[in-house]
Amino acid sequence: MTPYVLVVEDEDALATLLDYNLMKEGFRVERAADGEEALLRVAEEPPDLVVLDWMLPKVSGVEVCRQLRAGSETRRTPVLMLTARGEEADKVRGLDTGADDYVVKPFAMSELVARIRALLRRTRPELMEERLEYADLVLDRARHRVTRGDKDVHLGPTEYRLLDFLMQRPGRVFSRERLLDAVWGANTYVEVRTVDVHVGRLRKALRREGEPDLIRTVRSAGYALDLEG
Amino acid sequence: MTPYVLVVEDEDALATLLDYNLMKEGFRVERAADGEEALLRVAEEPPDLVVLDWMLPKVSGVEVCRQLRAGSETRRTPVLMLTARGEEADKVRGLDTGADDYVVKPFAMSELVARIRALLRRTRPELMEERLEYADLVLDRARHRVTRGDKDVHLGPTEYRLLDFLMQRPGRVFSRERLLDAVWGANTYVEVRTVDVHVGRLRKALRREGEPDLIRTVRSAGYALDLEG
DNA sequence: CGGTCTCACGACACTTTTGCGACAGCGCCG
DNA sequence: CGGCGCTGTCGCAAAAGTGTCGTGAGACCG
Incomplete structure (x- = not known):
């Protein structure tokens, strides 16, 4: 948002x-x-x-x-x-x-x-959507709350924004640069690889035993929110 | 109100x-x-x-x-x-x-x-609602009185207005700026961090041994009235 | 089947954001 | 007056989150 x-x-x-x-x-x-x-x-x-x-x-x-x-x-x-x-x-x-x-x-x-x-x-x-959904993932912007299958997921501010962005276009692949622009803001100077770290953290937070990973890594291209890691 | x-x-x-x-x-x-x-x-x-x-x-x-x-x-x-x-x-x-x-x-x-x-x-x-309720919290506007589980809670005027506002939309997260506008009025010039202090005071007043905290802090976003701190 | 490249992940030092106690100022009331 | 309840601001310490690095595992390629 x-x-x-x-x-x-x-x-x-x-x-x-x-x-x-x-x-x-x-x-x-x-x-x-x-x-x-x-x-x-x-x-x-x-x-x-x-x-x-x-x-x-x-x-x-x-x-x-x-x-x-x-x-x-x-x-x-x-x-x-x-x-x-x-x-x-x-x-x-x-x-x-x-x-x-x-x-x-x-x-x-x-x-x-x-x-x-x-x-x-x-x-x-x-x-403008108040609530984004993908698979069993729900992000409620008003409540600022993320759940995966009824269970609360705790995210830091950056992971939250990252997920918000990814959920706006599930399935679509974004380059690290694009993610930096969207999540960190266009004129912030941060290592590109930092995106990896946050994606990693987001993955960990979203991970559920037995459930599939929701973030797909596209080698040498970027990441996408997607069933089927 | x-x-x-x-x-x-x-x-x-x-x-x-x-x-x-x-x-x-x-x-x-x-x-x-x-x-x-x-x-x-x-x-x-x-x-x-x-x-x-x-x-x-x-x-x-x-x-x-x-x-x-x-x-x-x-x-x-x-x-x-x-x-x-x-x-x-x-x-x-x-x-x-x-x-x-x-x-x-x-x-x-x-x-x-x-x-x-x-x-x-x-x-x-x-x-105009006379009575706002959330969980075991009751705010009676007519009597200007707040109780948590039958026990009276004493609040200062500012904490009272703050709670009133939060209780109108439980669960929703409000930024400090929004709270300043709603509780203090749009054109008052007060430090943003003052909100923290009053939230703190409200928390303390609402605190009950063994009961959960009713105010949730959302880092870098704001506060919400919510079960589950 | 090595040589490269790319990525996941844990460690860590650093920032930012919050919680909280302290305090001075103010308006009110006896 | 002098106490009292409330307010807004500070400063500090704790908590939470952030960015970078190094390592090693795997993926891709010829």
Whole structure:
């Protein structure tokens, strides 16, 4: 979980307010003060959703949006536009910009949050799911609790996030690099092999006598959550 | 309980009176002196109910009400209008604009409180629940009393509110930030770690020889009311 | 069937996060 | 006033979790 939202807004006070409130709502937030910085950050780590001010220094919101649509990694990243009252609201509505939704300033924070939630639910339902299941494994995000066949499994924070990520796409193989990005965050500097260690720990925690191993190692490729080790 | 009521009233004496009385009745109260401030506060933290003066500087009560109805988060927030005597004719329109109830100034405080209670009971029954239970824990809101297995538990005001909040969703994990918002109020500036201290105090107060700890710590995530520490 | 590569795993030193006792400040009440 | 109950902050020690390394077992390849 912890969807990653990039807030692109030049007005500092508003950016801070957004940051604070979205953080509070359980999102991971990064900020960019202009279009240029926004594109840099997106390149660093593609966000799950972008909140984009219409008017921006250097590269305008519309242009940022266009470029997002051009990138293969970000083509489907939902964009929520912030527009001032009279400001070209019709154009945004017209959707020529490629924004998926918009709110008009000034807006209620609660409305913004609701719209963000709605967008994410539409585009990335697995991020919003309260409960992930695979085989006899259950991960309950609200309770922050993992069980395997009714028995509680205790995980450290990192193993928990790792499992959460793997459970979003069971069966799929992820490279160590991909896992580092997803679980540790894009700009953390950690040995790649550290992933092995945590996968090992997760395996151990998930291990049940007689039950099959749920994590599959794909030699020289990565790991996957999968019946049949 | 501790429903959060936003009082929007420009006349200072009346606002203070309302604040004082509602507080006394067990509500958490915030004040806004005009429509603009009201909308800001609502954006910060959506209240459980709004007491709204009909006549307001900057943005009128009707307009505030209309905007509340526009926000998806606040669409269902009950609004209680305060109208002056001469504004009788406007009563109907007040209800047209989406207010859920109204009282005519001057009014008896007890009537206002009764109407607030009625509205909340209708819209947010879980907030008005008289009695919360979990395991052998009982929190009686009417008596403002907590017992664990027949034995009285003494709590300070903060621990009481904290427990009340946790008991509304047992098992769920709340971050320290979320708890600060819910228990201390959204715009109070208190160290995050203070939550730990109060959780600690609550734990101690709830502790019974031989019984399990009812509060679960989730490392790097928060706390939950839960059997099975 | 060796030579490589890759991975699992235990050990360990280091960080981060929590629990807790101590303490000073505050508002209230007799 | 002076005590009392409550609060918020500190600092420290314990607990829990983290990242790196070395070793050895197995997998893959020609």
